[in-house]
């Protein structure tokens with residue numbers, strides 16, 4: 001744990017940790033990357049080895065190392081030294097955190113596929129989000145796109161290194177027979193949400209993309225109810241040790257199959273829902289599940 005309040009106080013950066021727009025557990029400052037927004041939209045947290053940050057305006061994110069390098073104009077080693085001097089408690093491990101690049105879209109699904117401007121969200125997209133109780137921060141965080149001609153929401157799917165693997169498209173008209181499709185460039189299904197896995201060794205598996213949006217980082221969607229061997233390998237390569245399984249309440253034998261498959265390799269904890277999907281949970285329920293599983297608050 002890094003004492004980010006003490007660090008910001010030390011270099012004279014103004015911070016807030018309460019208020020309407022402050023994410024739970026986060027400290028917020030003005031973003032040094034976009035620089036234009038004076039309303040403290042950069043959330044910072046000190047968990048894990050080198051914490052993390054996320055700007056809700058420009059979308060910049062990464063570990064605290066990247067943030068300190070930017071704020072102080074120092075190199076990687078110096079940033080590590082600075083942060084280590086504000087460390088309290090555990091995580092003395094100094095394994096190098098990879099710096100994430102902002103993902104780039106190279107392949108388009110539709111000619112008119114466009115990034116959604118959160119200042120100007122199309123009505124049909126707004127309805128989708130308000131019906132499901134999601135704020136626009138989801139649009140920014142998960143790089144969502146929209147096709148006006150197809151009336152579809154387009155959700156990019158990335159691997160751990162932010163490589164674009166494909167898209168899920170979602171019908172916004174509520175009239176389509178099949179509400180969503182998964183397109184993978186190589187035709188092979190992969191997990192959704194890996195680009196927000198922090199390397200901490202614990203993940204929760206859920207069924208759908210919206211479950212990931214609701215549950216937050218280190219939660220991965222199966223894009224269905226099954227796990228392939230390739231996806232198992234991906235989890236192993238990402239040094240995942242413990243897997244929580246949180247499927248929709250209506251799931252039967254697929255769940256048992258999934259748990260058996262996981263239990264051969266990982267420590268497995270089955271998380272139960274009395275009704276509905278993880279996407280239906282409210283903020284407090286999400287918080288409770290996350291605290292119990294990850295033993296810490298991330299947002």
Ligand SMILES: [Zn+2]
Nearest residue numbers: 031034055058
């Ligand atoms: Zn910013």
